[in-house]
Amino acid sequence: MALRFYNTMTRNKDDFQPIQTGKVRMYTCGPTVYNYAHIGNFRAYIFEDLLRRYLKFKGYQVVQVMNITDVDDKIIRDANKTGKSIREFTKSYQDAFFEDLDALGIERAEVYPAATDHIPEMVNLIKSLLDKGIAYRTDDGSIYFRVSDYPAYGKLAHLNIAEMQRGARVQSDEYEKEEIRDFALWKGWKDDDGPVYWETEIGKGRPGWHIECSAMSSKYLGKHFDIHTGGVDNIFPHHENEIAQSEAGTGEKFVNYWLHCEHLMVEGDKMSKSAGNFYRLRELLDKEIDATAIRYVLLSTHYRQKLNFTFDKVEAAAKSITRLRDFKKSLIGNTINDSQQIRKIIDKYLNDFEATLDDDLNISGALGSVFSCIHEINTFRETNSLTEDDVQAIVEYLNRIDSVLNVLEVPENQLSDEEQTLIDARQQARAERNWAEADRIRDELLSRGIILEDTPQGTSWKRKI
RNA sequence: GGCGACGUACCCAAGUGGCUAAGGGAGCGGUCUGCAAAAUCGUUAUUCACCGGUUCGAAUCCGGUCGUCGCCUCCA
Numbered sequence: 001m002a003l004r005f006y007n008t009m010t011r012n013k014d015d016f017q018p019i020q021t022g023k024v025r026m027y028t029c030g031p032t033v034y035n036y037a038h039i040g041n042f043r044a045y046i047f048e049d050l051l052r053r054y055l056k057f058k059g060y061q062v063v064q065v066m067n068i069t070d071v072d073d074k075i076i077r078d079a080n081k082t083g084k085s086i087r088e089f090t091k092s093y094q095d096a097f098f099e100d101l102d103a104l105g106i107e108r109a110e111v112y113p114a115a116t117d118h119i120p121e122m123v124n125l126i127k128s129l130l131d132k133g134i135a136y137r138t139d140d141g142s143i144y145f146r147v148s149d150y151p152a153y154g155k156l157a158h159l160n161i162a163e164m165q166r167g168a169r170v171q172s173d174e175y176e177k178e179e180i181r182d183f184a185l186w187k188g189w190k191d192d193d194g195p196v197y198w199e200t201e202i203g204k205g206r207p208g209w210h211i212e213c214s215a216m217s218s219k220y221l222g223k224h225f226d227i228h229t230g231g232v233d234n235i236f237p238h239h240e241n242e243i244a245q246s247e248a249g250t251g252e253k254f255v256n257y258w259l260h261c262e263h264l265m266v267e268g269d270k271m272s273k274s275a276g277n278f279y280r281l282r283e284l285l286d287k288e289i290d291a292t293a294i295r296y297v298l299l300s301t302h303y304r305q306k307l308n309f310t311f312d313k314v315e316a317a318a319k320s321i322t323r324l325r326d327f328k329k330s331l332i333g334n335t336i337n338d339s340q341q342i343r344k345i346i347d348k349y350l351n352d353f354e355a356t357l358d359d360d361l362n363i364s365g366a367l368g369s370v371f372s373c374i375h376e377i378n379t380f381r382e383t384n385s386l387t388e389d390d391v392q393a394i395v396e397y398l399n400r401i402d403s404v405l406n407v408l409e410v411p412e413n414q415l416s417d418e419e420q421t422l423i424d425a426r427q428q429a430r431a432e433r434n435w436a437e438a439d440r441i442r443d444e445l446l447s448r449g450i451i452l453e454d455t456p457q458g459t460s461w462k463r464k465i
Numbered sequence: 466g467g468c469g470a471c472g473u474a475c476c477c478a479a480g481u482g483g484c485u486a487a488g489g490g491a492g493c494g495g496u497c498u499g500c501a502a503a504a505u506c507g508u509u510a511u512u513c514a515c516c517g518g519u520u521c522g523a524a525u526c527c528g529g530u531c532g533u534c535g536c537c538u539c540c541a
């Protein structure tokens with residue numbers, strides 16, 4: 001089966017065909033670095049990580065660009081409040097963002113362009129829109145995109161903009177524009193902006209929000225590229241406006257496939273910074289919640305489904321991960337002969353894994369096939385022993401699926417001297433058949449998050465996640 | 466007001482016209498174990514919000530009802 005994605009533009013699952021054979025160029029909307037990101041934001045980045053990893057699994061070379069928005073209204077407001085320059089102000093949040101990506105096992109994109117490093121590119125694009133007469137200036141030095149000059153406006157969001165309620169929300173009117181639906185390409189400097197401005201050929205001011213994505217995507221991916229992603233709330237107006245700017249500016253088609261990720265909910269409501277009902281990743285990590293378990297929760301529900309975040313799910317995820325890891329750990333081969341049966345099982349389930357993910361990244365189905373595979377191997381093991389070749393084949397299979405899932409690797413950790421001493425003492429107690437003492441030590445270690453497992457090969461330990 | 470999504474077991478969640486309705490968590494029963502834990506095996510929905518229709522056949526298509534949520538404004 002061919003790889004296909006649900007394309008917001010066509011509202012259909014379209015077969016995926018890259019522009020250039022074997023290579024995928026994608027742009028993923030990134031963070032606005034004015035605060036720490038919450039796990040709703042990370043749901044989108046995890047979805048993009050899945051997309052990226054799966055494209056690589058399929059053998060594509062991937063070039064991913066993720067923007068860092070380091071100038072916007074909120075950044076200016078908050079930076080000016082603290083008296084810092086916006087660069088100083090955003091630096092720590094940007095660093096935190098990358099730390100969080102690492103914690104969640106999100107693979108790095110090829111390029112993370114910052115908006116403030118690309119003012120000339122944006123100015124050039126705005127100039128060309130002015131030259132074409134699609135953009136206009138207002139008295140306050142701002143520049144707007146004239147939506148009425150771009151008839152295709154609304155094709156992504158499927159909104160009939162002309163029919164939209166006018167004046168339902170009359171803007172605070174800091175800027176004047178011809179029509180309410182026109183949007184800012186460039187915002188002329190005003191007092192509130194303080195030290196934040198650029199002196200450019202198109203005047204003194206700063207870029208509008210949407211223009212950075214148009215300018216930076218074309219710089220790093222070309223005017224026409226394969227995939228553009230973001231959260232569903234970006235469909236309108238952000239992506240609609242990007243299309244308008246880019247296609248009006250270049251006269252070429254902008255993007256082939258638009259993929260949008262649904263929201264994360266908390267107790268049934270959308271989680272967002274403005275609603276105040278959000279969890280920051282680092283708050284959860286500070287509570288000793290395992291990062292991989294959070295990754296699993298965010299990953300394991302299909303990206304176009306709303307996902308209600310609960311701690312029950314985190315717990316269930318931790319157990320699922322433990323089961324996968326324990327299975328891998330339990331693989332021991334006894335003889336060297338190859339058994340065709342294991343190869344057959346693996347081939348079947350690896351095919352399933354790929355076929356389900358091919359269908360618009362059906363991760364739940366793919367995970368289902370992984371667990372079914374494990375189950376079938378375990379059943380086989382009940383009455384047969386695995387050979388070394390079997391074990392090698394299974395490990396290869398697990399590594400292959402984990403190149404997409406990235407949950408199997410156990411973080412490096414070691415026992416403290418004290419913990420090791422306790423384990424030794426328990427061994428001693430067991431040898432003396434002092435079960436009461438052995439059980440007491442086992443309970444004590446458990447309360448420290450260490451689980452002991454007594455097996456015929458001896459006692460092993462692992463950290464609870 | 467306009468546009469759209471969703472409602473599957475105790476919880477989560479696949480499946481979108483036809484084999485016994487995936488899989489995970491939880492519960493229960495067995496194996497293992499000094500006992501546990503972990504692991505593992507088995508088991509848990511005649512039924513897919515409700516009502517009607519199309520069809521030889523529907524969780525899956527169509528119409529309606531109820532409920533939940535999102536977008537139309539900064540947002541992943």
